[in-house]
Amino acid sequence: MRPPARRRAPPALLPLLTCSLAFALASEEVKKEATQSKNLEESDISREHGIDLKEIVFVIQSQSNAFHAQRAEQSKNSILKQSAALAQELPQVLLLHELSKQEGAWTILPLLPHFSVTYSRNSSWIFFCEEETRIQVPKLLETLRRYDPSKEWFLGKALHDEESTIIHHYAFSENPSVFKYPDFAAGWALSLPLVNKLTKRLKRESLKSDFTIDLKHEIALYVWDRGDGPALTAVPELCTDSVDARCATTGRSSLPLCGNPVKKEDIFVAVKTCKKFHGDRIPIVKQTWAGQASRIEYYSDHADSSIPTVDLGVPNTDRGHCGKTFAILERFLNLSHDKIAWLVIVDDDTLISIPRLRRLLSCYDADGPVLLGERYGYGLGTGGYSYVTGGGGMVFSREAVRRLLGGQCRCHSNDAPDDMVLGMCSSGLGVPVTHSPLFHQARPVDYPEAYLSHQVPVSFHKHWNIDPVKAYVTWLAPGEEDEAGPETRKGRKDEL
Structure with a gap:
């Protein structure tokens, strides 16, 4: 079901692809996938194309x-070590954050002309992969x-929406x-002919100045490209388990841990709320995760001693909450005792695991920004900025x-x-932004x-x-999955 109308995305977030594009996409894409599959069976699987490792970037x-840079360097070394064992000329292995100082380099599309x-x-x-992707180089070749x-070719492990969702602007709403x-x-791959085609398009029409969400x-x-380009071809050897x-790749699924988890006392949790949600959202916070936090305060537009809440003197707003958030930042920096290392700001409808957050934060330098x-x-x-979205939790x-x-x-x-204001400032x-x-x-x-299925999540948002x-x-x-991988959660399909 779609959320109520009052929760719809603001106009600035509305479709990259309008719902009308769902027109006859189902039948057209099925035809295209069937044609691609037939071509693959007839011409590609029947014979190997003799590419060498040096032809893979x-x-x-x-x-x-x-x-993250250290983890990426480890992945790079693994690829090069495996490649050297094959006695072939080594491939190029690039780290995305080193390729460009451009703020939007992580969105990859602006870098395609360079690759071309x-x-x-x-x-x-x-061939693109994450820091945690484990690659069996011989099998990938x-x-x-x-x-x-x-x-x-556009190759990868295929995901699809099970129902239309706001994070994809309700695209393909009739058949997600x-x-x-x-x-x-x-991991996922683009053939160079496709990279060249996309580069020509980028030179012809600049990327839109809107939101990058997923x-x-x-x-x-x-x-x-609305049917003018290739659809994703699902490759069974590209895996996450x-x-x-036969898997050529797998995705690491364990929660990072670098030494001991951060102490509870070193994390201050600020919950943004308002008077109208004191009665329904705050009880859920307290029933679920609040007990895991050693230091937690609820910030509202109304002082309620039964919770208790802190009235920051900032009126509640129906849109953004910049005034409230900056009051929290000032309070944390100037009033919190013992110089607590970490601040976490969440909404009153954010669900979060503090034990997992403590483990994750062990991998970050609290003395750095x-x-x-x-x-x-x-x-x-067009020269914009990255930001940490508030509903999932912002960690400072x-x-x-x-x-x-x-x-x-x-x-x-x-x-x-x-x-967004914090993102603009941080840039x-x-x-x-990490x-x-x-x-x-x-x-x-x-x-x-x-x-x-291959995550150990830290937070979710919305009720x-x-x-x-x-x-x-x-x-x-909290459970065994905080120490092991997500395989201990198998069978938990009902909440999806």
Whole structure:
């Protein structure tokens, strides 16, 4: 079901692809996939295309944060070590965060012209993977040899929406499962002819200056180009689990841990609320995750001693909550005792696992400027900025708060979007936004089951048409999965 009308996306977020594009897409895409499958069977699987490793350019979707850069470097070394064992000329292995100083480089599309100019003459494939993607290089080479590199190919592990969702602007609302997009954790590939075609399009028409919300879906939309480009071809060897021996890739599914988890006392949790939600949302917070937090305060437009809430003197607004959030930042920096290392700001309808957050934060330097959560982008094609979306939870190191406030970052109005204002400020002040896919701006039902199945999530957001207590128990409650992988959660389909 769709959320109530009052919760619809604002006009600025409305469709990259309007619902009318669902017109006859189901039948057209089925025909196209069938044709591609037939061509593959007749011409490609029957013979191997003799590409060598040097014709593959590996691009690791890395980040500049020290923890992530180190993980990416380890993945790069693994690829090169395996390649050297094959006694072939080594492939190019690139780290995304080193390729460009451009703010929007993580969205990949702006870098396609560079790939086209630099690699189109001697390379056949650009293979993208995440820092955590484990690659069996010999098997990947064998897999790519099944596809004719002179043709336009978009390869990956296929995901699809089970129902239309706000994070994809309700695209293909009449048949959400018809459109496939890649699971980045399994790796995905573009043939150079397709890279060249996309580059020509980019030169002809610049990228739109709008929102980047779910990159994997939006890249698939751009490649598909309303039917003028290829749909994603599902490749069974690109995997996110290791149960199948034929897998050329797998996605690491355990929660990171770097030493001991951060102490509860080193995390201050600020819950944004307002008087009208004191009676229904705050009881859910207290029934689910609040007991895991050692230091927690509820910030409202009304002082209620029964909760208790802190009245920040900022009136409630129906849109953004910039005034309230900046009052919280000031209070944390100037009034919190013992110089607590981490601040977490959540909405009153955010569900979060504090034990998992403590484990995750062990991998980040609390003395540096860390701004962590689910990354969105605004206007990245025209010099915009990245930001951590608020509903999934915004995590700040004390140093990040100090730099943001010290840099005169302020709200132009109380109802400005707090997460976007912070993103704009962090971009200008050189405070990097660090992305974690374990934070979620939407509900569990808004993500494909196959995508969540290899995660140990840290947060979800919104109570629309779900039982939030059940969602918390299903996905976030402390249990064995905090020490092991998500395989201990198998069978939890009912909340999806």
